[in-house]
Amino acid sequence: MNAFPLLVHAYRQAPWRIQRRWASAFLLGLVGLAMIAALYLDVTARAAILGREIQSLKADIARLRQENATLQTRLAELMSTYSMEQRARALGYRPVKSTEIHYVIVPGYVRPTSVKLVDTVARPATEALPPEYRQSLLEWFVEYFHSTYGGGDGVSLFTGGLP
Amino acid sequence: MNPFSMRREYAWRSIFVTAWLLLFALVILAQIIRIQRSPEAELFRQQAGEYAMVRRIVYPERGKIYDRKGNLLASNEVVYTVGANMPEVVDKEALAREVSAHLGLRYEEVYERLLNPYGLIFVPLAGFVPAEAAQALRERYEQLWRELEEERPFPLSGLEFRPMLQRSYPENDLASNVLGFFNREGRGIFGVEEKYDSLLAGTPLEIWIPQDPNRVAEIPRVPDGASLILTLDRNLQAAAEETLDWALGEYGARNGTIIVMDPRSGEILAMATAPRLNLNEFWNYDKYYRQAYQFNPAIAMQYEPGSVFKVLTMAAALDSGLVTPSTTFYDTGLIVVGGVPIQNWNRRPWGEQTMQGCLQYSLNVCMAWLSTSMGKETFYGYLQRFGIGRPTGIDLAGETSGRLKLPGDQDWYEVDLGTNAFGQGVAVSPIQMMAAVSAIANKGRMVRPHVLRSIVSDGQQVDIAVEPVGMPIRPETARLLSEMLATSLEREASLALVPGYRVAGKTGTAQIPVEGGYSFTETNVSFVGWGPVDDPRFIIYVWLERPSVSIWAGETAAPVFSEMAQRVVVLLDLPPDAIRLQVSTR
Numbered sequence: 004m005n006a007f008p009l010l011v012h013a014y015r016q017a018p019w020r021i022q023r024r025w026a027s028a029f030l031l032g033l034v035g036l037a038m039i040a041a042l043y044l045d046v047t048a049r050a051a052i053l054g055r056e057i058q059s060l061k062a063d064i065a066r067l068r069q070e071n072a073t074l075q076t077r078l079a080e081l082m083s084t085y086s087m088e089q090r091a092r093a094l095g096y097r098p099v100k101s102t103e104i105h106y107v108i109v110p111g112y113v114r115p116t117s118v119k120l121v122d123t124v125a126r127p128a129t130e131a132l133p134p135e136y137r138q139s140l141l142e143w144f145v146e147y148f149h150s151t152y153g154g155g156d157g158v159s160l161f162t163g164g165l166p
Numbered sequence: 167m168n169p170f171s172m173r174r175e176y177a178w179r180s181i182f183v184t185a186w187l188l189l190f191a192l193v194i195l196a197q198i199i200r201i202q203r204s205p206e207a208e209l210f211r212q213q214a215g216e217y218a219m220v221r222r223i224v225y226p227e228r229g230k231i232y233d234r235k236g237n238l239l240a241s242n243e244v245v246y247t248v249g250a251n252m253p254e255v256v257d258k259e260a261l262a263r264e265v266s267a268h269l270g271l272r273y274e275e276v277y278e279r280l281l282n283p284y285g286l287i288f289v290p291l292a293g294f295v296p297a298e299a300a301q302a303l304r305e306r307y308e309q310l311w312r313e314l315e316e317e318r319p320f321p322l323s324g325l326e327f328r329p330m331l332q333r334s335y336p337e338n339d340l341a342s343n344v345l346g347f348f349n350r351e352g353r354g355i356f357g358v359e360e361k362y363d364s365l366l367a368g369t370p371l372e373i374w375i376p377q378d379p380n381r382v383a384e385i386p387r388v389p390d391g392a393s394l395i396l397t398l399d400r401n402l403q404a405a406a407e408e409t410l411d412w413a414l415g416e417y418g419a420r421n422g423t424i425i426v427m428d429p430r431s432g433e434i435l436a437m438a439t440a441p442r443l444n445l446n447e448f449w450n451y452d453k454y455y456r457q458a459y460q461f462n463p464a465i466a467m468q469y470e471p472g473s474v475f476k477v478l479t480m481a482a483a484l485d486s487g488l489v490t491p492s493t494t495f496y497d498t499g500l501i502v503v504g505g506v507p508i509q510n511w512n513r514r515p516w517g518e519q520t521m522q523g524c525l526q527y528s529l530n531v532c533m534a535w536l537s538t539s540m541g542k543e544t545f546y547g548y549l550q551r552f553g554i555g556r557p558t559g560i561d562l563a564g565e566t567s568g569r570l571k572l573p574g575d576q577d578w579y580e581v582d583l584g585t586n587a588f589g590q591g592v593a594v595s596p597i598q599m600m601a602a603v604s605a606i607a608n609k610g611r612m613v614r615p616h617v618l619r620s621i622v623s624d625g626q627q628v629d630i631a632v633e634p635v636g637m638p639i640r641p642e643t644a645r646l647l648s649e650m651l652a653t654s655l656e657r658e659a660s661l662a663l664v665p666g667y668r669v670a671g672k673t674g675t676a677q678i679p680v681e682g683g684y685s686f687t688e689t690n691v692s693f694v695g696w697g698p699v700d701d702p703r704f705i706i707y708v709w710l711e712r713p714s715v716s717i718w719a720g721e722t723a724a725p726v727f728s729e730m731a732q733r734v735v736v737l738l739d740l741p742p743d744a745i746r747l748q749v750s751t752r
Contacts, residue, residue: 069329072243082336084400099736117234
């Protein structure tokens with residue numbers, strides 16, 4: 004009968020061991036949380052940098068479009084009627100008279116009737132920004148959660164849309 | 167103390183400290199939650215939401231304007247608003263000195279603006295600064311930035327250049343009367359710029375941009391304003407303006423206009439007027455024009471057309487079946503209509519004449535006989551079908567409707583039926599006259615004159631269809647009348663003839679109404695003609711105001727028509743009739 008308490012004592016962990024186990028679990032959780040926080044911070048920081056880059060690129064696009072318009076105008080000025088006539092006269096040309104022209108029949112030639120000025124590459128109405136550049140990690144997770152497990156009406160909690 | 171009791175005491179202390187720390191953490195947590203849920207927090211969140219977005223209105227680039235061959239007639243270029251960002255300005259004197267020196271401004275004015283910014287963060291010092299001038303100032307800024315590396319902030323701190331687009335016209339004054347201009351208040355004035363202002367301007371878009379880079383939002387692309395392709399041919403326009411300037415000098419005319427149109431489609435190929443405004447300096451408008459109609463008299467001026475109107479009277483008489491080309495009329499040199507005697511231009515009788523002769527010698531008496539014989543209803547019915555008395559609907563701002571008095575109007579008298587037949591007592595615009603006569607060149611069919619050929623918007627080009635406006639006379643009448651007019655020119659050996667091309671047309675020498683009658687010494691002269699007669703590709707209207715060399719259209723407007731037509735056939739690649747007929751019969 005006296006052997007039973009001895010057996011119980013033999014299998015009980017030393018208190019410091021239990022405390023160390025708890026402390027380890029706590030620290031492990033803390034490290035895990037720190038890692039997630041670091042990861043989140045990294046993604047957020049990168050998203051912020053890319054966001055700024057996009058804003059800067061948008062500004063560049065606007066500037067280049069303005070420069071393009073100016074260059075087109077400069078080109079048109081260089082090729083204006085007055086400029087072209089001056090250059091032609093400087094090269095020794097003069098306007099032709101109707102009686103000086105020789106007409107030649109060119110089989111198969113079709114005179115162009117109208118000028119086409121449309122862009123060959125159609126531009127989309129909005130420049131699509133991939134979600135990677137718009138979503139934070141949390142937003143991605145919430146969206147993933149909603150799409151995988153359903154729930155709610157699919158509206159993100161962290162909307163970045165326009166008011 | 168035995169080790170066991172020491173360990174217990176240590177344990178208690180640990181628990182005590184841990185409990186306090188936990189309690190402290192819980193208090194912090196509770197405080198965080200309390201702050202987050204407080205009414206003030208809601209207010210702050212609301213404020214943060216308000217400042218998180220910046221409202222911006224994105225203005226589309228104004229659409230360009232091209233001629234029918236794709237040459238640019240109106241475009242945009244970058245100019246700058248040079249100003250000071252006041253919180254960064256450290257040396258107002260230096261800033262005012264550099265800005266005024268580089269931009270040609272008065273130092274005192276610039277300095278005054280910097281001294282009294284009236285609460286503005288950004289104080290504009292000069293607007294619409296051309297890129298070249300701004301570049302020189304920018305280089306100075308950068309030079310000082312490098313030189314004064316140790317001095318931060320440096321004297322030009324706060325200087326800013328804000329770009330914006332300004333309308334630009336590469337051809338300066340070419341076709342200025344057709345294009346109009348875009349002023350600095352953002353409004354199109356006159357011509358195409360006014361008529362198609364909203365189309366060219368596009369639709370501004372209001373957007374909210376998040377300040378938080380984590381929430382970078384897509385900025386939607388704002389489509390540019392629609393670009394327009396006009397029916398004008400730049401080279402033909404230049405030729406018309408050159409011919410008009412030559413004619414004004416050669417015949418001592420005060421003013422004038424030349425219009426070239428394709429009678430089949432109503433496309434205006436050239437529309438020259440004088441004087442012309444350099445559209446890049448539109449603020450000089452007052453130096454050139456005293457009244458708005460002078461900007462484009464081709465559509466906005468109304469006047470008595472004179473003898474060119476006889477073409478319409480003869481068309482009505484032929485089409486109504488009253489006469490044929492061989493019908494004879496005995497001209498006594500006088501006809502009385504409504505109690506008023508009407509005479510020929512030379513006040514002499516011309517004896518027996520066919521209708522061909524009536525046109526060839528431009529007999530007023532014969533024309534008055536035709537209109538009175540037709541009667542009021544028939545004659546005015548035809549004139550209305552020709553569009554006299556109402557705007558043609560050309561797509562340019564500021565068109566006048568002219569004036570056609572009709573029986574029943576308070577100011578209409580019986581004599582008007584006679585005088586209207588040869589173009590007196592009726593007011594038309596050049597474009598109206600041309601549109602009416604184009605029906606004869608175009609097998610009796612009238613089309614609306616227009617300057618817009620295509621609209622290019624958001625990657626799509628839409629061509630403008632020909633718009634018929636009626637058929638005032640039968641094709642057979644149009645053919646007969648064309649033949650009569652061509653024969654008239656050939657028999658008269660008119661100065662309007664074009665070597666190698668058969669053309670039809672009619673002169674108009676209009677006396678100028680003065681107080682109590684008409685001037686005997688001054689006239690307005692005109693000529694309307696088209697060719698080639700068998701397949702008309704162009705119709706030209708020439709109008710000159712008070713030529714001093716001669717009062718007769720046959721000696722002034724007719725040779726101008728010929729000169730212009732010779733340039734038109736070259737620029738439209740129209741081979742002479744002989745070659746063209748030879749090719750078509752193969």
